[in-house]
Amino acid sequence: MLKTYKYRLYPRPAQEKNLLKILACARNFYNMCLSERKWAWELERRTVSRLDQQQQIKHYKTTFPQAKQVHTHVLLVVTHDIQKAFDGFFRRVQAGEKAGYPRYKGRNGFNSFGFAEHGNGFRLDGNRLKVFGAGRIPVRMHRAIPDNGTIKTCRIKYQAGQWFVAFAVELPDAPELPKTGRFIGLDMGISALITTSEGEKVENPNYYRAGQRKLRVLSRALARKKKGGKNRRKALRRVQRQHMHVANQRGDYLHKLTTKLVQTCDGVALEDLATRNMVKNPHLSKSILDSGWGIFKQYLTYKAASAGREIRFVDPAYTSQTCPQCGKVEQIGLPVRWLDCACGLSIDRDHRAAINVLIKAGWDTPLQLNVGDCAVRVVEAAGL
Secondary structure, eight states: OEEEEEEEEOOOHHHHHHHHHHHHHHHHHHHHHHHHHHHHHHHHOOOOOHHHHHTTHHHHHHHOGGGTTSOHHHHHHHHHHHHHHHHHHHHHHHTTSOOOOOOOOOTTSOOEEEESSBTTTEEEETTEEEETTTEEEEEEOSSOOOTTOEEEEEEEEEETTEEEEEEEEEOOOOOOOOOOOOEEEEEEOSSEEEEETTSEEEEOOOHHHHTHHHHHHHHHHHHHSOTTSHHHHHHHHHHHHHHHHHHHHHHHHHHHHHHHHHHHOSEEEEEOOOHHHHTTOTTTHHHHHHHTHHHHHHHHHHHHHHHTOEEEEEOOTTTTTBOTTTOOBOOOOTTOOEEEOTTSOEEEHHHHHHHHHHHHHTOOOOOOOSGGGOOOEEEOGGGO
16 A cells, blocks of 8 residues: 655755756756657657657756756656656547647746655655755654655655655555444535535535635735736745645645544445536536535545445435435425425435435435434534
8 A cells, every 4th residue: 555645844045956956957858758749749640658758868967967966766757747647638538528738847837856766866864855966854754654664756846935745655554444334425515515314514614715815915915016026926925825725724624524434434425526517617616626525535535445444426416306215306496405395304405415325325224314313413524
């Protein structure tokens, strides 16, 4: 099992200058590889492979003096990155999606470089990261890497004026968590982040909306600065850090919520929502993106796999418009939040959808559908 451990780096000014030089060389080599593939196909109808471009690394390092302090593995990882970009392009073409041909990377569009092997170009030595061409950089080890873990690769990232390192650590398979016998269905929402089939709602913190006032002030200050000036770069840095702060808040909240679900449930059923299509709605796009549905599904999926839990995705069609007790389907507008059925079931709309999600998942779980048991209570994410 591979797991990522991310830490903050604190390079000195001289070290930061060297890191930026390495980043610039990696970006230039990326653009050269992209240009070679592009023109080889347009002029000669010839395909350039990743191995072909790896053979150009030695020539690149001897031709450009600034590349001498860049480790070969950094450029090797660049060839893998460009290959992934073209693999994604061809996959989208075959799927009939918007292709999105790989683009040249500007100074602000390329923010990371990597190493392919621990001990070859980089090495973690206590609380210092030794990087070829940059020296020993202090690392804030806010959590320890397990003793039984083996560091395989690393990627150094420059984000909002700060440096981070992410280690890919190989760990032995974790033992499965004890069985709880609990299976639930989840309905993803906007007013409440999730509603469970047991009648519990977890509130949506709306971190972006909460920080939007400060972001608006910072954006106005950025717009008033003269382009190309030092003060504009400082103002841009403040805007970037505010966005990063909101993203960190959202990620922390979703990590805690998904961990609690995995620890307390043997199986979780989710709607297989097409989030990319849903965010095209101009009235709901901000709320959907602020909720982090895609991140929630990603976190829950990989945590369940490592803990031996089961995740099932079901068709979201008519989950909120079908009565789970009598099966009647009726068209009900989105503003209606409490639903009364002729069979006597009176229930919250999201709770009804969560029950139907669990039914579609096919788990033989007893459902309490009488009126007295359908009251929805709001719970905190950490206490679900």
